[in-house]
Amino acid sequence: MASTPTRGRPRAFDRDIALDQAIRLFWRKGYEATSVRDLSDELGIGQPSLYNAFGGKRALFDEAVGVYDSEYGGFIVAALTEEPTAREAIRRILSEAPGRYTRRGLPRGCLVAYGDAGTDDPEVRAALTKMREGNTTALRRKCDSDVDAGRLPADTDTAAVAGYVMAILNGLAQRARDGATRRELDGIARVAAEAVPTFT
Structure with missing residues:
Protein backbone atom coordinates (compact mmCIF):
# COMPACT_ATOMS: atom_id res chain seq x y z
CA MET A 1 0.00 0.00 0.00
CA ALA A 2 1.46 3.33 -1.09
CA SER A 3 2.18 5.78 1.65
CA THR A 4 0.40 9.09 1.67
CA PRO A 5 2.84 11.96 0.95
CA THR A 6 3.21 14.34 3.83
CA ARG A 7 3.21 18.09 3.44
CA GLY A 8 6.51 19.81 3.90
CA ARG A 9 7.14 21.50 7.22
CA PRO A 10 6.82 25.28 7.06
CA ARG A 11 10.11 27.13 6.91
CA ALA A 12 11.23 28.12 10.39
CA PHE A 13 10.85 31.76 11.30
CA ASP A 14 14.25 33.45 11.40
CA ARG A 15 13.94 36.48 13.63
CA ASP A 16 17.23 38.04 12.49
CA ILE A 17 16.26 37.85 8.84
CA ALA A 18 12.83 39.28 9.61
CA LEU A 19 14.39 42.12 11.57
CA ASP A 20 16.67 42.96 8.65
CA GLN A 21 13.65 43.01 6.34
CA ALA A 22 11.93 45.40 8.73
CA ILE A 23 15.01 47.63 8.87
CA ARG A 24 15.03 47.95 5.10
CA LEU A 25 11.31 48.66 4.96
CA PHE A 26 11.54 51.42 7.57
CA TRP A 27 14.63 52.69 5.75
CA ARG A 28 12.70 53.00 2.50
CA LYS A 29 9.43 54.36 3.85
CA GLY A 30 10.07 55.79 7.31
CA TYR A 31 8.16 55.01 10.49
CA GLU A 32 4.95 56.86 9.74
CA ALA A 33 4.42 55.56 6.20
CA THR A 34 5.06 51.95 7.22
CA SER A 35 1.90 50.21 8.39
CA VAL A 36 1.62 47.03 10.43
CA ARG A 37 0.18 45.40 7.34
CA ASP A 38 3.23 46.50 5.32
CA LEU A 39 5.45 44.88 7.93
CA SER A 40 3.36 41.71 8.00
CA ASP A 41 3.52 41.42 4.21
CA GLU A 42 7.24 42.21 4.03
CA LEU A 43 8.19 39.74 6.76
CA GLY A 44 5.78 37.07 5.53
CA ILE A 45 4.11 36.55 8.91
CA GLY A 46 0.67 37.28 10.26
CA GLN A 47 0.06 40.34 12.38
CA PRO A 48 -0.41 38.30 15.59
CA SER A 49 2.96 36.64 14.95
CA LEU A 50 4.50 40.05 14.31
CA TYR A 51 3.33 41.26 17.70
CA ASN A 52 4.49 38.06 19.39
CA ALA A 53 7.95 38.28 17.84
CA PHE A 54 8.59 42.02 18.10
CA GLY A 55 5.96 43.57 20.35
CA GLY A 56 4.35 45.76 17.72
CA LYS A 57 5.36 48.45 15.25
CA ARG A 58 6.90 50.89 17.74
CA ALA A 59 8.97 48.25 19.49
CA LEU A 60 10.07 46.84 16.14
CA PHE A 61 11.08 50.28 14.90
CA ASP A 62 13.13 50.95 18.03
CA GLU A 63 14.95 47.64 17.62
CA ALA A 64 15.39 48.21 13.89
CA VAL A 65 17.01 51.62 14.42
CA GLY A 66 19.44 50.21 16.96
CA VAL A 67 20.50 47.36 14.70
CA TYR A 68 20.63 49.69 11.68
CA ASP A 69 23.12 51.93 13.47
CA SER A 70 25.42 49.02 14.30
CA GLU A 71 25.08 47.09 11.04
CA TYR A 72 24.56 49.75 8.37
Missing part, protein backbone atom coordinates in the same frame (compact mmCIF):
# COMPACT_ATOMS: atom_id res chain seq x y z
CA GLY A 73 25.50 53.05 10.01
CA GLY A 74 28.24 53.83 12.46
CA PHE A 75 30.68 55.37 9.99
CA ILE A 76 30.56 58.75 11.76
CA VAL A 77 31.48 57.27 15.12
CA ALA A 78 34.18 55.13 13.50
CA ALA A 79 35.80 58.14 11.87
CA LEU A 80 35.70 60.20 15.05
CA THR A 81 37.20 57.32 17.03
CA GLU A 82 39.89 56.24 14.59
CA GLU A 83 41.12 59.50 13.04
CA PRO A 84 43.64 61.57 15.05
CA THR A 85 42.24 65.01 14.20
CA ALA A 86 38.86 66.54 13.57
CA ARG A 87 39.80 67.60 10.06
CA GLU A 88 40.82 64.06 9.11
CA ALA A 89 37.65 62.70 10.69
CA ILE A 90 35.48 65.21 8.83
CA ARG A 91 37.19 64.50 5.51
CA ARG A 92 36.68 60.78 6.06
CA ILE A 93 33.04 61.22 7.04
CA LEU A 94 32.31 63.34 3.98
CA SER A 95 34.23 61.03 1.64
CA GLU A 96 32.45 57.91 2.93
CA ALA A 97 28.92 59.31 3.08
CA PRO A 98 28.15 59.23 -0.68
CA GLY A 99 29.00 55.53 -0.84
CA ARG A 100 27.07 54.79 2.33
CA TYR A 101 23.96 56.48 0.99
CA THR A 102 24.01 54.76 -2.42
CA ARG A 103 24.94 51.16 -1.59
CA ARG A 104 23.86 48.61 -4.16
CA GLY A 105 20.99 46.43 -2.97
CA LEU A 106 20.09 48.71 -0.04
CA PRO A 107 17.64 51.59 0.32
CA ARG A 108 19.11 54.99 -0.43
CA GLY A 109 19.79 57.64 2.17
CA CYS A 110 19.87 57.17 5.92
CA LEU A 111 17.27 55.73 8.29
CA VAL A 112 18.48 57.86 11.20
CA ALA A 113 18.28 61.04 9.11
CA TYR A 114 14.74 60.55 7.79
CA GLY A 115 13.09 57.67 9.61
CA ASP A 116 10.90 60.05 11.62
CA ALA A 117 9.78 62.18 8.67
CA GLY A 118 6.09 62.99 8.82
CA THR A 119 5.42 61.38 12.18
CA ASP A 120 3.69 63.03 15.12
CA ASP A 121 4.88 60.34 17.52
CA PRO A 122 6.97 62.32 20.03
CA GLU A 123 8.89 59.26 21.20
CA VAL A 124 9.96 58.30 17.69
CA ARG A 125 11.03 61.86 16.95
CA ALA A 126 12.85 62.14 20.28
CA ALA A 127 14.73 58.88 19.75
CA LEU A 128 16.06 59.79 16.31
CA THR A 129 16.74 63.40 17.33
CA LYS A 130 18.82 62.06 20.21
CA MET A 131 20.87 59.93 17.81
CA ARG A 132 21.43 62.82 15.41
CA GLU A 133 22.34 65.19 18.22
CA GLY A 134 24.67 62.57 19.66
CA ASN A 135 26.67 62.53 16.43
CA THR A 136 26.72 66.33 16.32
CA THR A 137 27.93 66.56 19.91
CA ALA A 138 30.65 63.96 19.34
CA LEU A 139 31.90 65.89 16.31
CA ARG A 140 31.89 69.17 18.22
CA ARG A 141 33.91 67.60 21.02
CA LYS A 142 36.45 66.32 18.49
CA CYS A 143 36.78 69.88 17.19
CA ASP A 144 37.05 71.23 20.75
CA SER A 145 39.94 68.85 21.39
CA ASP A 146 41.74 70.21 18.35
CA VAL A 147 41.19 73.76 19.54
CA ASP A 148 42.72 72.84 22.89
CA ALA A 149 45.67 71.19 21.12
CA GLY A 150 46.26 74.16 18.82
CA ARG A 151 45.27 72.31 15.67
CA LEU A 152 42.32 74.63 15.17
CA PRO A 153 42.27 78.40 15.70
CA ALA A 154 41.16 79.37 19.19
CA ASP A 155 38.18 81.32 17.85
CA THR A 156 36.79 78.39 15.82
CA ASP A 157 33.04 78.05 16.25
CA THR A 158 33.10 74.31 16.84
CA ALA A 159 29.33 74.06 17.25
CA ALA A 160 28.88 75.68 13.83
CA VAL A 161 31.45 73.36 12.24
CA ALA A 162 29.73 70.28 13.66
CA GLY A 163 26.30 71.57 12.65
CA TYR A 164 27.58 72.34 9.15
CA VAL A 165 28.94 68.84 8.63
CA MET A 166 25.75 67.22 9.87
CA ALA A 167 23.64 69.50 7.66
CA ILE A 168 25.73 68.43 4.66
CA LEU A 169 25.24 64.76 5.57
CA ASN A 170 21.48 65.24 5.80
CA GLY A 171 21.53 66.96 2.43
CA LEU A 172 23.58 64.17 0.87
CA ALA A 173 21.15 61.59 2.27
CA GLN A 174 18.19 63.47 0.80
CA ARG A 175 19.87 63.88 -2.59
CA ALA A 176 20.53 60.13 -2.58
CA ARG A 177 16.85 59.47 -1.84
CA ASP A 178 15.96 61.79 -4.71
CA GLY A 179 18.04 59.67 -7.09
CA ALA A 180 21.35 61.56 -7.27
CA THR A 181 24.28 59.52 -8.53
CA ARG A 182 27.28 58.58 -6.42
CA ARG A 183 29.39 60.85 -8.62
CA GLU A 184 27.17 63.84 -7.90
CA LEU A 185 27.26 63.16 -4.18
CA ASP A 186 31.05 62.82 -4.27
CA GLY A 187 31.28 66.25 -5.90
CA ILE A 188 29.08 67.84 -3.23
CA ALA A 189 31.12 66.19 -0.49
CA ARG A 190 34.40 67.48 -1.94
CA VAL A 191 33.10 71.05 -2.06
CA ALA A 192 31.84 70.72 1.52
CA ALA A 193 35.18 69.37 2.74
CA GLU A 194 36.99 72.40 1.35
CA ALA A 195 34.77 74.70 3.41
CA VAL A 196 35.90 73.18 6.70
CA PRO A 197 38.18 75.60 8.64
CA THR A 198 41.90 75.27 7.94
CA PHE A 199 43.90 73.31 10.49
CA THR A 200 47.42 74.30 11.42
Whole structure:
Protein backbone atom coordinates (compact mmCIF):
# COMPACT_ATOMS: atom_id res chain seq x y z
CA MET A 1 0.00 0.00 0.00
CA ALA A 2 1.46 3.33 -1.09
CA SER A 3 2.18 5.78 1.65
CA THR A 4 0.40 9.09 1.67
CA PRO A 5 2.84 11.96 0.95
CA THR A 6 3.21 14.34 3.83
CA ARG A 7 3.21 18.09 3.44
CA GLY A 8 6.51 19.81 3.90
CA ARG A 9 7.14 21.50 7.22
CA PRO A 10 6.82 25.28 7.06
CA ARG A 11 10.11 27.13 6.91
CA ALA A 12 11.23 28.12 10.39
CA PHE A 13 10.85 31.76 11.30
CA ASP A 14 14.25 33.45 11.40
CA ARG A 15 13.94 36.48 13.63
CA ASP A 16 17.23 38.04 12.49
CA ILE A 17 16.26 37.85 8.84
CA ALA A 18 12.83 39.28 9.61
CA LEU A 19 14.39 42.12 11.57
CA ASP A 20 16.67 42.96 8.65
CA GLN A 21 13.65 43.01 6.34
CA ALA A 22 11.93 45.40 8.73
CA ILE A 23 15.01 47.63 8.87
CA ARG A 24 15.03 47.95 5.10
CA LEU A 25 11.31 48.66 4.96
CA PHE A 26 11.54 51.42 7.57
CA TRP A 27 14.63 52.69 5.75
CA ARG A 28 12.70 53.00 2.50
CA LYS A 29 9.43 54.36 3.85
CA GLY A 30 10.07 55.79 7.31
CA TYR A 31 8.16 55.01 10.49
CA GLU A 32 4.95 56.86 9.74
CA ALA A 33 4.42 55.56 6.20
CA THR A 34 5.06 51.95 7.22
CA SER A 35 1.90 50.21 8.39
CA VAL A 36 1.62 47.03 10.43
CA ARG A 37 0.18 45.40 7.34
CA ASP A 38 3.23 46.50 5.32
CA LEU A 39 5.45 44.88 7.93
CA SER A 40 3.36 41.71 8.00
CA ASP A 41 3.52 41.42 4.21
CA GLU A 42 7.24 42.21 4.03
CA LEU A 43 8.19 39.74 6.76
CA GLY A 44 5.78 37.07 5.53
CA ILE A 45 4.11 36.55 8.91
CA GLY A 46 0.67 37.28 10.26
CA GLN A 47 0.06 40.34 12.38
CA PRO A 48 -0.41 38.30 15.59
CA SER A 49 2.96 36.64 14.95
CA LEU A 50 4.50 40.05 14.31
CA TYR A 51 3.33 41.26 17.70
CA ASN A 52 4.49 38.06 19.39
CA ALA A 53 7.95 38.28 17.84
CA PHE A 54 8.59 42.02 18.10
CA GLY A 55 5.96 43.57 20.35
CA GLY A 56 4.35 45.76 17.72
CA LYS A 57 5.36 48.45 15.25
CA ARG A 58 6.90 50.89 17.74
CA ALA A 59 8.97 48.25 19.49
CA LEU A 60 10.07 46.84 16.14
CA PHE A 61 11.08 50.28 14.90
CA ASP A 62 13.13 50.95 18.03
CA GLU A 63 14.95 47.64 17.62
CA ALA A 64 15.39 48.21 13.89
CA VAL A 65 17.01 51.62 14.42
CA GLY A 66 19.44 50.21 16.96
CA VAL A 67 20.50 47.36 14.70
CA TYR A 68 20.63 49.69 11.68
CA ASP A 69 23.12 51.93 13.47
CA SER A 70 25.42 49.02 14.30
CA GLU A 71 25.08 47.09 11.04
CA TYR A 72 24.56 49.75 8.37
CA GLY A 73 25.50 53.05 10.01
CA GLY A 74 28.24 53.83 12.46
CA PHE A 75 30.68 55.37 9.99
CA ILE A 76 30.56 58.75 11.76
CA VAL A 77 31.48 57.27 15.12
CA ALA A 78 34.18 55.13 13.50
CA ALA A 79 35.80 58.14 11.87
CA LEU A 80 35.70 60.20 15.05
CA THR A 81 37.20 57.32 17.03
CA GLU A 82 39.89 56.24 14.59
CA GLU A 83 41.12 59.50 13.04
CA PRO A 84 43.64 61.57 15.05
CA THR A 85 42.24 65.01 14.20
CA ALA A 86 38.86 66.54 13.57
CA ARG A 87 39.80 67.60 10.06
CA GLU A 88 40.82 64.06 9.11
CA ALA A 89 37.65 62.70 10.69
CA ILE A 90 35.48 65.21 8.83
CA ARG A 91 37.19 64.50 5.51
CA ARG A 92 36.68 60.78 6.06
CA ILE A 93 33.04 61.22 7.04
CA LEU A 94 32.31 63.34 3.98
CA SER A 95 34.23 61.03 1.64
CA GLU A 96 32.45 57.91 2.93
CA ALA A 97 28.92 59.31 3.08
CA PRO A 98 28.15 59.23 -0.68
CA GLY A 99 29.00 55.53 -0.84
CA ARG A 100 27.07 54.79 2.33
CA TYR A 101 23.96 56.48 0.99
CA THR A 102 24.01 54.76 -2.42
CA ARG A 103 24.94 51.16 -1.59
CA ARG A 104 23.86 48.61 -4.16
CA GLY A 105 20.99 46.43 -2.97
CA LEU A 106 20.09 48.71 -0.04
CA PRO A 107 17.64 51.59 0.32
CA ARG A 108 19.11 54.99 -0.43
CA GLY A 109 19.79 57.64 2.17
CA CYS A 110 19.87 57.17 5.92
CA LEU A 111 17.27 55.73 8.29
CA VAL A 112 18.48 57.86 11.20
CA ALA A 113 18.28 61.04 9.11
CA TYR A 114 14.74 60.55 7.79
CA GLY A 115 13.09 57.67 9.61
CA ASP A 116 10.90 60.05 11.62
CA ALA A 117 9.78 62.18 8.67
CA GLY A 118 6.09 62.99 8.82
CA THR A 119 5.42 61.38 12.18
CA ASP A 120 3.69 63.03 15.12
CA ASP A 121 4.88 60.34 17.52
CA PRO A 122 6.97 62.32 20.03
CA GLU A 123 8.89 59.26 21.20
CA VAL A 124 9.96 58.30 17.69
CA ARG A 125 11.03 61.86 16.95
CA ALA A 126 12.85 62.14 20.28
CA ALA A 127 14.73 58.88 19.75
CA LEU A 128 16.06 59.79 16.31
CA THR A 129 16.74 63.40 17.33
CA LYS A 130 18.82 62.06 20.21
CA MET A 131 20.87 59.93 17.81
CA ARG A 132 21.43 62.82 15.41
CA GLU A 133 22.34 65.19 18.22
CA GLY A 134 24.67 62.57 19.66
CA ASN A 135 26.67 62.53 16.43
CA THR A 136 26.72 66.33 16.32
CA THR A 137 27.93 66.56 19.91
CA ALA A 138 30.65 63.96 19.34
CA LEU A 139 31.90 65.89 16.31
CA ARG A 140 31.89 69.17 18.22
CA ARG A 141 33.91 67.60 21.02
CA LYS A 142 36.45 66.32 18.49
CA CYS A 143 36.78 69.88 17.19
CA ASP A 144 37.05 71.23 20.75
CA SER A 145 39.94 68.85 21.39
CA ASP A 146 41.74 70.21 18.35
CA VAL A 147 41.19 73.76 19.54
CA ASP A 148 42.72 72.84 22.89
CA ALA A 149 45.67 71.19 21.12
CA GLY A 150 46.26 74.16 18.82
CA ARG A 151 45.27 72.31 15.67
CA LEU A 152 42.32 74.63 15.17
CA PRO A 153 42.27 78.40 15.70
CA ALA A 154 41.16 79.37 19.19
CA ASP A 155 38.18 81.32 17.85
CA THR A 156 36.79 78.39 15.82
CA ASP A 157 33.04 78.05 16.25
CA THR A 158 33.10 74.31 16.84
CA ALA A 159 29.33 74.06 17.25
CA ALA A 160 28.88 75.68 13.83
CA VAL A 161 31.45 73.36 12.24
CA ALA A 162 29.73 70.28 13.66
CA GLY A 163 26.30 71.57 12.65
CA TYR A 164 27.58 72.34 9.15
CA VAL A 165 28.94 68.84 8.63
CA MET A 166 25.75 67.22 9.87
CA ALA A 167 23.64 69.50 7.66
CA ILE A 168 25.73 68.43 4.66
CA LEU A 169 25.24 64.76 5.57
CA ASN A 170 21.48 65.24 5.80
CA GLY A 171 21.53 66.96 2.43
CA LEU A 172 23.58 64.17 0.87
CA ALA A 173 21.15 61.59 2.27
CA GLN A 174 18.19 63.47 0.80
CA ARG A 175 19.87 63.88 -2.59
CA ALA A 176 20.53 60.13 -2.58
CA ARG A 177 16.85 59.47 -1.84
CA ASP A 178 15.96 61.79 -4.71
CA GLY A 179 18.04 59.67 -7.09
CA ALA A 180 21.35 61.56 -7.27
CA THR A 181 24.28 59.52 -8.53
CA ARG A 182 27.28 58.58 -6.42
CA ARG A 183 29.39 60.85 -8.62
CA GLU A 184 27.17 63.84 -7.90
CA LEU A 185 27.26 63.16 -4.18
CA ASP A 186 31.05 62.82 -4.27
CA GLY A 187 31.28 66.25 -5.90
CA ILE A 188 29.08 67.84 -3.23
CA ALA A 189 31.12 66.19 -0.49
CA ARG A 190 34.40 67.48 -1.94
CA VAL A 191 33.10 71.05 -2.06
CA ALA A 192 31.84 70.72 1.52
CA ALA A 193 35.18 69.37 2.74
CA GLU A 194 36.99 72.40 1.35
CA ALA A 195 34.77 74.70 3.41
CA VAL A 196 35.90 73.18 6.70
CA PRO A 197 38.18 75.60 8.64
CA THR A 198 41.90 75.27 7.94
CA PHE A 199 43.90 73.31 10.49
CA THR A 200 47.42 74.30 11.42
